[in-house]
Amino acid sequence: MSQTISPAHSGGLAALEARLREDLAWLELPAPAWVPPRFAENERVLDVAIIGAGMAGLTAAAELRMLGIEHIQLFDQANAGHEGPWVSYARMNTLRSPKQLTGPALRFPALTFRAWYEAQFGREQWEALNKIPRTQWMDYLRWYRKVLALPVVNDTHLVRLQPREDGLLTLELRTSGDAQTRTVLARHVVLATGREGLGGAYVPPVARHLPAHRHAHSSDAIDFDALRGRRVGVVGASASAFDNAACALEAGAARVDMFIRRSELPRINKLTGIGSPGLVHGFMHLPDAWKWRFLHYSAQSQTPPPRDSVLRVTRHENAYLHLGSPIDHAAAHADGLVIDTPKGRYELDYLIFATGFHSEIDTRDEFAAIAPHVRRWRDRFDPGTELDNEELATSPDLDSRFAFQERVPGACPALARIHCFNHAASLSHGKVAGDIPAISDGAQRLARAIASMLFDADRESHYAALQAFDKAELAGDEWTDADAPSVIDES
Template sequence: MAFDVQAPLQSAARSLSELDQRVRDDLACLCYPPANWVVPTAGDDHVHDVVVIGGGMCGLVASFALIGAGIPNIRIFDRSPAGFEGPWLTYARMETLRSPKQLVGPAYGMASLTFRAWYVAQFGGDAWAALDKIPRPMWMEYLRWYRRVLDLPVENEVEVTSIRPEGALLRLALSGTGARETSVLTRKVVMATGRDGLGHPSIPDFVSGLPQKFWAHSSHHIDFAALRGKRVVVIGVGASAVDNAAEALEAGAAEVRHLIRRKEMPRINKLMGIGSFGFTAAFPHLDDAKRWKIMNYSLRTQTPAPRGSTLRVSRHPNAYFHFDAAVEKTELEGDEVVVTTSQGKTVRADFLILGTGFGVDPLARKELDGYADKILLWRDRFTPPEDERNADLGKFPYLADDFTFLEREPGQAPWLSRIHSFNSGATASLGKVSGDIPGISEGAAWLAREIAAKFYIENFDRYWQRLLDYDTPELRGDEWSASPLPDDERTAARRQA
């Protein structure tokens, strides 16, 4: 039977308050939250079972999954002010999300938690049918509601500055105006730190000699109003590059020129074409060569900018796309940036925007200072064929099946098995289940199951003792009476004789 994904919801909530109640009813039917089954850790200081770093989409659904798995002794820290977690209202500048509106995202199997249910409750079924793509600010409104209706205890303006081993535990140093203490102890850490959660913005060497006032990465704060009447060069043509070019044009830039090293515009989102439950389930089970082949191919073909974002730029007559024009060097002449391209030609600009994306590099994470070099990377584990070499992909961590880091040299940093990389850094090892909307619920369920299994295995003796000690009877002893077995015919005859 086929279902129309655009069809009105016959039982849809008619207001947000009605949807709130529906969510609460659904959670009650699912017995959420279940009792805490985890054996507590003895000690003078309180020990959390899990600390989740990041209160954006990944952190929220991961925390919901953990609590739903009977692991409520958690803390959730986010360095941003409340309601501004993640990129949606900071450096993300697209008008709408790329993902189709009907994807369930962080709903975790609950229809009442979907964006669709939230949207229809406020605007109705006809508005849903007419909606094309989800406006970016609206997605943040939905995540704020998601956090509120699930009562997830995110602590904002708290930054984790370091993660250090302390015996069998991890001690996290905290800073920020929202921090209630300077450090906390935990058994496990989940780094739900998003797109740049295991690396940093990719800053090419050619801007190293330029003063910061002449350039910015697309993830930086940019004063677009100050670009009015200015000549802007945007490096790259991916989604973030295109969105930033559009912002500059709409702010009144005199001209915006894309400098693109590729010979033509990427047009096909390859991974979207093979996305399925089977791909998500199978990817971590593929051998290294197959996983590398898929990810390398995806990175090399590049995900194109969305059609709407590209049209948002090209509709301006003062927007230009220059292909086969890689940047060779930049120089400053007075207040003018001179860019030399691979064609031997120069472009003059007042400001550069680097749409060069993010790099995955555990060595760049200050939380892991002192031992990041002990993390096993893909380049340590796998040597690809010559035609599939990719230095950037080689920097991805080679993760265990539970999202944890592995040691480059066994025995050098055993505590790495307590840190779960639930962010974009997990992509090469486990697939796209810990950063993007389509697979985030599957990833969170997987993460919670693995953490629960580790807790049980680590304290098996305690759980075995619980089994031995359990003595609550289901029967009271008054439900039956003992009866003697009846005599068979031979026994009766012998007695009579």
């Protein structure tokens, strides 16, 4: 959804950008570069390489720059301006978050979505806005990247992440259309890989033998126009399940059946009820048992789909919700699919699984060199049978700097410089590495940790610089020693 820029505000963005430059200048930001350059194999080593240039990657890069860490680079596999889910597999009409949340603004008013919006459309339209249109949020992130001059390399994906014996990290990268890979060296790597995190889309076993042209995960590219006149099934009760069902209905599907395991839709977003700076800053310091308890309860309660998303589906007469209907069996035949649930059998042409994501790092080829060494929560914490939760158990056990920790001490020290800034960090740090509400807090926590690690690693250089510094504050002629012997003039 787009809006026409009002002529009254056509110069608004230029004025806003000037205001942002002035705000940063008054705060003396970004800080001057202070990290000593490092070279290896006749190349300048990146201080920080960031994999992913969506909202989390951009916010982390912006804060690193504010702290004077200049030699950074972001890499994203998407085309420029298409990073993250917003114009790929996100299919809601508007964001689910309240419009006033400041998101990646890093506490700079001129960097907020509201400032960007009002500069173009005015205060009255802001007041009239209900929720932020999804595609307009992507427009804002494009501006965010541009106005902060963040260095992003697009159409490039990580093929392999490999620790070196000298403590550096090798990133083997491939750009779209290139047969050959290239390597980049970095001191720190940030994995800002969003909801997909360290793993990928989760598809239940019942789907794994179905023909590829008959089913998809909700994060896949789906040709909804091809579903016109077809019988479509959607598995799940999440927001994305309703968004995909709505897209199929709006494209002209003959019938859409939603198969929902629970006997009732969840209605209350429990974590919203305790949202506060206390949760943002306090969660990471909770005892392990309490961290697990909070997120297990939240997962069991589930997050309800937004009311607008549900109504977007239920207003169609050819939409059918089947509660208490997990899929027991699915099979393909010449004309489509047959689905069995406890409530009955259904003939379908296409099935969409809105079944979430997993965090199994072992399933990602690019992490093959580090995955065996990464400690998960299941490696050291037993919640008991009553709180068993496989998704939480596979979460990486991160330190206070979002860094991976070793399963076997000493086996892979480089993990301390690989930072997991994505959904998989939730159990260790809370929801500060991917969702809009606390993304700035998470980015600041991450960037300050990396800054401290870089300073410590270069302490000898900084100490040498301390010793070598010789800019005098005083010239020596500003005072007279009252106890010095008088000089007698014998002339």
